[in-house]
Amino acid sequence: MMAGRTRGRPRLGADEPNRREVILAAARELFADRGFERTTMRAIGSRAGVDPALIHHYFGNKDALVVEALRPDVDPAEVFGGLSAFLPQPGTEFITRVLHVWEDDGPRRDRAVALLRIAVTHPEIGEALSVFFLGIAHTALGECVSDDQRDLRLALIAGQIVGLVLLRHVIRQPDIAGAGLDDLAVRVGPVIDHYLSAQDPDVSGLRDAAR
Structure with missing residues (x-):
């Protein structure tokens, strides 16, 4: 019998450092194409090729994600x-x-x-x-x-x-x-x-x- 997937933190692969940026890039594209209200976490996950649970792990919710994705990258x-x-x-x-x-x-x-x-x-x-x-x-x-x-x-x-x-x-x-x-x-x-x-x-x- 195969063990079921455990709940909690999503399992991350060797390319974890890149996934966050892939999610942000997908979010920027969808927010630009569809606007904030019509962009879902599921759609962002699909565009980025990741489980939506991973997005929640990194960013918490859509409000936090949009701030991280769209704020000016200024030091x-x-x-x-x-x-x-x-x-x-x-x-x-x-x-x-x-x-x-x-x-x-x-x-x-x-x-x-x-x-x-x-x-x-x-x-x-x-x-x-x-x-x-x-x-x-x-x-x-x-x-x-x-x-x-x-x-x-x-x-x-x-x-x-x-x-x-x-x-x-x-x-x-x-x-x-x-x-x-x-x-x-x-x-x-x-x-x-x-x-x-x-x-x-x-x-x-x-x-x-x-x-």
């Missing part, structure tokens, strides 16, 4: 290193680098735009993408930001990046989508500098007026 330390050399105003250089991450690699941009579209309506994916953008802000500008309300400042910078990318590449607002990279960097850079070091405004008068 923030490599791309954004050395911005402290541009103090006291590193914002323009930072935005220039952010924009070039999106502009210089078409396939990477297309994957990231697809992920942004999904994130708008899927909170778990949106949270993972938020962590990614926050990671960029922390890595790039962690040495440049003031200590007071440090996390809030970096979160505002991450929000500025997300808003700019959404308007340029997803919503395609004509003025921003049609603007040159240098022009955008010069205009948005000072906003980043403000978030990095500006003193908190005195809002006591506004609070009193609101009572």
Whole structure:
């Protein structure tokens, strides 16, 4: 009598290191062809030639898989290193680098735009993408930001990046989508500098007026 297949972790072959990348490649193709909602784990497994259980082993669920498959393959330390050399105003250089991450690699941009579209309506994916953008802000500008309300400042910078990318590449607002990279960097850079070091405004008068 043949022993039945045991439950739990799927049995992996000698080519285990490659299977993860094969799954990601299959997921990218299907998400691009069918969209997020119509792509199933079973279909990804079929395209990749693996048991769907192996996909769950590596990635957990479809939300986690789409984040891993579509997020920009960017090393923030490599791309954004050395911005402290541009103090006291590193914002323009930072935005220039952010924009070039999106502009210089078409396939990477297309994957990231697809992920942004999904994130708008899927909170778990949106949270993972938020962590990614926050990671960029922390890595790039962690040495440049003031200590007071440090996390809030970096979160505002991450929000500025997300808003700019959404308007340029997803919503395609004509003025921003049609603007040159240098022009955008010069205009948005000072906003980043403000978030990095500006003193908190005195809002006591506004609070009193609101009572």
